[in-house]
Amino acid sequence: MKVKQLSIFLENQSGRLAEVMGSLGKEGVNIRALSLADTSGFGILRLILNDIQKGRAVLKEQGFTVSETDVIAVEIPDKPGGLANVLSVLAGKSINIEYMYAFVEKSQENAVVIFRVEDIDNAISALQSGGVQILEAEQVYSL
Amino acid sequence: MIWNPEVECMPIEERKKLQTRRLQETVWRCYTHVPAYRKKMQDAGITPDDIRSVDDLKLLPFTTRDDLRDSYPFGMFAVPMEDVVRIHSSSGTTGKPKVVGYTRKDVDTWSELMARTISCGGAGKHDIIQNAYGYGLFTGGLGIHYGAEKIGATVVPISGGNTKRQIMIMQDFGSTMIACTPSYALFIAEVAEEEGVDIQKLPLKFGIFGAEPWTDNMRKEIERRLQIRATDIYGLSEVMGPGVASECEAQDGLHVFDDHFVPEIIDPITLEPVAPGTPGELVFTSLTKEAFPILRYRTRDLSVLNTAQCTCGRTHARMGRITGRTDDMLIIRGVNVYPSQIESVLLEAEGVAPHYLIVVNRVDSLDNLEVWVEVSDQVFTDEVKGLESLSRKIAASIETVLGISVTVKLVEPRTIERSEGKAKRVVDNRPKV
Structure with a gap:
């Protein structure tokens, strides 16, 4: 993760x-x-x-x-409001974002957002229970 | 105007007798009351009786800033603390300051010498003296203050900084003399111009400037921009503070008040006295100080002595403008800074590489001290706030030790030149003296 x-x-x-x-x-x-x-x-x-x-x-x-x-890579639909949903999941658990950046995948209709947070394990479980698609490391390296 | 013509214009032979008598008293005082001096004299195989004239000064051992550090804080005082009425200090080499003390008589002597200095600078009892030297442990502020009161002038104890207020006071009070560092005088002129104040039209006539080396060109610029007579004054806290030497209206060397301090010039390598008129390191011996007498103190300042009679009538020997240092001390905005002080802070800061560079610039007439620190893998965090807090923390620690503000610049590894021998730690971009 x-x-x-x-x-x-x-x-x-x-x-x-x-x-x-x-x-x-x-x-x-x-x-x-x-x-x-x-x-x-x-x-x-x-x-x-x-x-x-x-x-x-x-x-x-x-x-x-x-x-x-260590950072988290999250896949989100490349459409308006896609990022807002992910952020509200993190905000709901009071998880602070140190910084983030995003790029659009070449082959698919998705965007990938990289997050750096203070407490990465909490963030991962929050995102998982919020139904957010987290990418495996190998997936990201070979994008 | 000469404050004390009887002494300042005394025939040289007569002064020499006075010096001899006072030197003998001082050496006895040191030998009797300061164990460090007694030990040095014993190690050198001499006793106070060997000092038969002021010319025997060269028999005495030198005193260095390390001696003062080793005796921190009061180890070289020659009187009990109940007789000490004042303490001053200046920055030392490793964080510990050099501490000096004064008896009531010492303060009176100092006031007398500052009265001579201020008179040398042109002011008298009718003048309003704006004292923009820092008040506090630094000797500049209170030294000028007591001298100004002694001559009966009106002293404005404004202390340093807050330049706009300096200019307002200068206008409203009609100050006729300013006392500060020469670079601060130029800075005041610049701010006045920015504020649209015609400083040349103000009643200001005189300035006495010291605590840092400056050039004759800088004098001309100060005199032109402020329309005043600018006088170079010299002193150091280990010897007394300001009031050790001062230029007169001839502006041709600084009269050393040698009825209270004997100056010598030595070769900084061989430590032997040089031939008259040869440049070298200035060494001072106090003749009248009670609380903190000092024998042959190596100032590390480079100068030259001129014993020819001055046109002003004073018979004091004159020292030339300070042309440099024999050690690595920097003077930043009038404050003594040793690279080793900065190094000791960096060594204490966790994970910071021992490679650093001190860069001094003069920005808008004021000295700016920058410390470059290499970012090692240990201290590198990938968050901006982490690195910014690192540089803030280092800057705050350095400021605590030096007492002046610094800018810490984080640089990549190997940016700072490595050297096989003595590392180059300082880049001084200020105009050369």
Whole structure:
């Protein structure tokens, strides 16, 4: 149920993002989903990769500061109100969302939303009992 | 105006006799009442009787800031605490400040020397002195304050900061002298211009500036923008505070009040006195202090001594503007900062790499201290709030130790240059003195 996400610390300077992508690309690591949080001083790049172990090794080799984080991937119908339903399930159990990002699947009529929450196990059971479709990790890596 | 012509213009030979007598008293006082001094003299194989003239000063061992740290807080006081009426301190090397004390007579001496300093700067009893040096443990605020009262001027104890209020008071009270750091004087001028206040039209005539090194070009700029005479003053709390030396209207070196402090210049490597007129490290010995006498204190400030007579009539030796330091101490907005203080905070902060860089910039005439810290895997969280709270926490810890605000910048690993030998810890982008 838990999906591994790789987070990378980036200074705000031109070319850093390109270096990350270049290193991963050269080693054949593919990006499934991506989000970038930026502040005035630094950025945090969050990636779901097809091969997180390899991606991590490649970036460590390049000297980047990286960490792995457990997140939840949820599949929702790609139509108005789809996300609202999921959020109300979490809100009903008072589960705080640290951050989230979404993308639309290529082959199906669904969207995938990645959630990072404080208490991931509680969130998973809340979503399950709320009838929300949670994706298995392997499904996400091979999307 | 010369505050005390009898002393300040005393024939040099006569002053030398005075210095000899006072030095002998001071050495005896140290030997008798301060175990650390007695031990140093014994280790050097000398007794107070070996000091037969002020020229024998060179026989005495040096005192360093480490000696002051080792005796924290009151270990080098030469009088019982019941005779100490005042404590001041300045930042030390490892978080512990350097603490100094004053008897009532010391405070009187200090007031006299600050009266001379303020007179050197042009002010007298009819002046209104806006004292924008910080009041508190720092010697600047109260030092100026007592001297201003001594000459009978009107002192406005506004202390530092709150620049708009400084300008309002300057306008409303008609201040004729400002006392602050030179960079703060320029900052006041800039804010006044932004606020549409024509500072050149105000009654302000004089400024006495110290606590940080500054250039002659900066003097010209202050004098032009504020339309005042800008005087360089010098002092350090270990010796007394402000009032150790001051320029006169000739603006050609700072008169060291050498009836109270004997200056020497030494080679910082060989520690031998240099030939007259050669630049080197300034060393001071106090001649009259009771609570905290100091023998041959190595200031780490680089200067040069000039014993030629000044056109103003004062016969005090003159020291040149401070041109640098022999150690890594920085002066940020008048506050002494050692890189080791910042390092000790970082070492205590959990998981922070020992690699850091101190970057000093001058923004709008004011010093800005930035500390770069590398984000290691241990401290990296993938949430913005986690990293922001990390940098806030480090900044708060550093501020507690230094007493001034800093900006902590998180950088990627290996951003900061590694070095085989002594790591480069400081990038000072301020204009060179």
